[in-house]
Amino acid sequence: EPEVTQTPSHQVTQMGQEVILRCVPISNHLYFYWYRQILGQKVEFLVSFYNNEISEKSEIFDDQFSVERPDGSNFTLKIRSTKLEDSAMYFCASSPGQGARGWYGYTFGSGTRLTVV
């Protein structure tokens, strides 16, 4: 079964540093997403991406964040100048069509746990 792959599984960074979280979506999917889950809290939408541009973003996704599809396979989330409150599990997801209406909706990766110290 196709999977969404995220690397690294765990990243520790110093406050103020930049981090890049990497994702390889399912190859024939067209829509890509980032979500985050602060420990003990609910999963929150950050951004959706289609055709090399942002489709939708939440109020969480401010100028500190950016996304990029640098080649035909990777999808990255960059956080500039990380803050303590950025510590969370970050999930990448992909879907074959718009929104979650493909048969399996979104396919989520296993996540990257980001710890800002």
Place this chain on the structure above:
Amino acid sequence: AQSVAQPEDQVNVAEGNPLTVKCTYSVSGNPYLFWYVQYPNRGLQFLLKYITGDNLVKGSYGFEAEFNKSQTSFHLKKPSALVSDSALYFCAVEAGTALIFGKGTTLSVSS
């Protein structure tokens, strides 16, 4: 604004007993509703979804969910719980190209 509520932080059930994990929603228009499960150190796995049609939706691992428009609910059910069903369960509603998740309910099945 679209929102989802999961009123129970934890549900405890004995193996072999039926289980219900509750979810209510608030949306404008027709809701597209989903259940996902998260096992420790794993991503979110799709269980089932309601788009339209039959109010009883069957999904993976023997789970089903009942859509009730008048009560704006989408409760997850299983007739006979397994210890391996113990996990964190999320209800979600589609809003644009995003999923809006509930806070999650931890299901604990005892043997």
